[in-house]
Amino acid sequence: MKKHRAKKGCASPGKNQVSELLILPDGQILVHNLTPAFAGLLHKLNPDDEHISSRVTRPPLLRSGAASTPSPKS
Amino acid sequence: MICAEPIIQRRNASGRSAMARERARTARAMLADCRLCAHDCGVNRLAGENGLCHAGAEARFFCAQTEVSDELELIPTFAIALSGCDLRCDFCITGASSWNPRAGAGFDARAMAVKAEAALQNGARTIMVLGGEPTIHLPAALEFVSLLPETAKLVWKTNAHGSAQARELLDGMFDIWLADFKFGNDVCAQRLAKVSDYVRVVEENLRWANEHSELIVRHLLMPGHVECCWRPVAEWLAANLPDVKVNLRSGFWPAWQAARHAELRRTVSRPESTRAVDLALRLGLNLVP
Numbered sequence: 001m002k003k004h005r006a007k008k009g010c011a012s013p014g015k016n017q018v019s020e021l022l023i024l025p026d027g028q029i030l031v032h033n034l035t036p037a038f039a040g041l042l043h044k045l046n047p048d049d050e051h052i053s054s055r056v057t058r059p060p061l062l063r064s065g066a067a068s069t070p071s072p073k074s
Numbered sequence: 075m076i077c078a079e080p081i082i083q084r085r086n087a088s089g090r091s092a093m094a095r096e097r098a099r100t101a102r103a104m105l106a107d108c109r110l111c112a113h114d115c116g117v118n119r120l121a122g123e124n125g126l127c128h129a130g131a132e133a134r135f136f137c138a139q140t141e142v143s144d145e146l147e148l149i150p151t152f153a154i155a156l157s158g159c160d161l162r163c164d165f166c167i168t169g170a171s172s173w174n175p176r177a178g179a180g181f182d183a184r185a186m187a188v189k190a191e192a193a194l195q196n197g198a199r200t201i202m203v204l205g206g207e208p209t210i211h212l213p214a215a216l217e218f219v220s221l222l223p224e225t226a227k228l229v230w231k232t233n234a235h236g237s238a239q240a241r242e243l244l245d246g247m248f249d250i251w252l253a254d255f256k257f258g259n260d261v262c263a264q265r266l267a268k269v270s271d272y273v274r275v276v277e278e279n280l281r282w283a284n285e286h287s288e289l290i291v292r293h294l295l296m297p298g299h300v301e302c303c304w305r306p307v308a309e310w311l312a313a314n315l316p317d318v319k320v321n322l323r324s325g326f327w328p329a330w331q332a333a334r335h336a337e338l339r340r341t342v343s344r345p346e347s348t349r350a351v352d353l354a355l356r357l358g359l360n361l362v363p
Contacts, residue, residue, distance in 0.1 A: 013135055013136050013137050013138055013178045013179050017139045017140075018137065018139070020167075022327045022341075024341060030325045030327050030341070031143060031325075032143070032167055032327075033137065033139070033141055033143065033153075034141055034142050034143035035139060035140065035141055035142070036140060036141075036142055036150060039142050054146060054363065055142040055143070055146070055149060056142075
């Protein structure tokens with residue numbers, strides 16, 4: 001029987017904000033669908049990360065968050 | 075000599091909405107003999123037939139939210155991901171939704187336009203339509219464009235595997251084409267994405283996009299594919315589109331069915347990433363973050 005994997009992406013499109021991350025053994029974090037809120041969180045965890053900080057310092061959003069390592073969306 | 079008027083009119087300075095509305099109707103009629111992508115299936119999607127993408131007549135979406143992971147000049151972007159795709163990339167990070175045009179929720183262009191406008195008011199810089207592959211849902215995408223403010227900066231995120239007919243309908247609709255150039259040769263394209271004649275089609279689309287809009291080319295660096303895929307892509311860009319913006323992305327992760335291919339069961343190594351960037355710099359590519 002084929003094994004089913006968890007679905008990726010927005011589980012309820014338009015209702016929830018979703019980011020996905022992959023933490024590598026060397027400590028690198030890859031992020032997909034980086035939202036402003038998640039970028040803010042990652043920035044707080046590591047303020048020296050230039051990949052993240054460049055994405056947090058965008059014009060402020062009033063209602064939603066954003067930020068983290070460039071995603072490999074393709 | 076009498077020159078016939080082109081069937082598809084070019085957009086004037088302030089007429090995007092009206093033009094998009096008209097083209098959405100044209101695009102919908104074209105679903106009766108669908109040749110929107112380069113697979114050129116010719117199936118009647120209005121009658122329930124399915125081509126290689128398996129998409130029906132109605133679009134669905136699996137994600138719509140403001141994001142900041144795209145190119146810095148585009149973010150924050152309100153990104154709308156339409157379900158379904160004409161390619162079958164085994165490593166697709168959204169494979170479950172990208173391979174399934176029935177995934178997600180029904181796409182209501184009017185409701186989505188309201189959300190997009192709200193996102194713009196809340197600080198989003200651009201609105202991005204992507205997939206899966208949005209080209210297979212051109213009628214819905216154009217209807218969506220027709221409902222947006224003329225001043226909204228629109229990004230068309232594509233696999234660059236669309237047809238000439240699709241390009242005509244897209245002319246002048248989006249400010250920026252954000253186009254993937256995934257494979258540097260047809261063997262890798264066939265093996266990893268089940269697509270033939272890939273390189274010729276993508277190169278043709280990239281040339282067109284560069285002439286008709288602003289273009290950013292993306293390459294997702296794949297482990298074990300620096301020489302066979304990135305090198306030819308980089309060399310072609312340097313020779314043919316030397317000033318175009320290029321985003322080399324090294325954040326590959328082994329998603330979806332990547333494990334079917336031994337070399338794709340890992341992330342990109344630091345030496346690979348360094349080698350890829352060095353090549354880009356040697357070729358003088360215009361890399362953007």
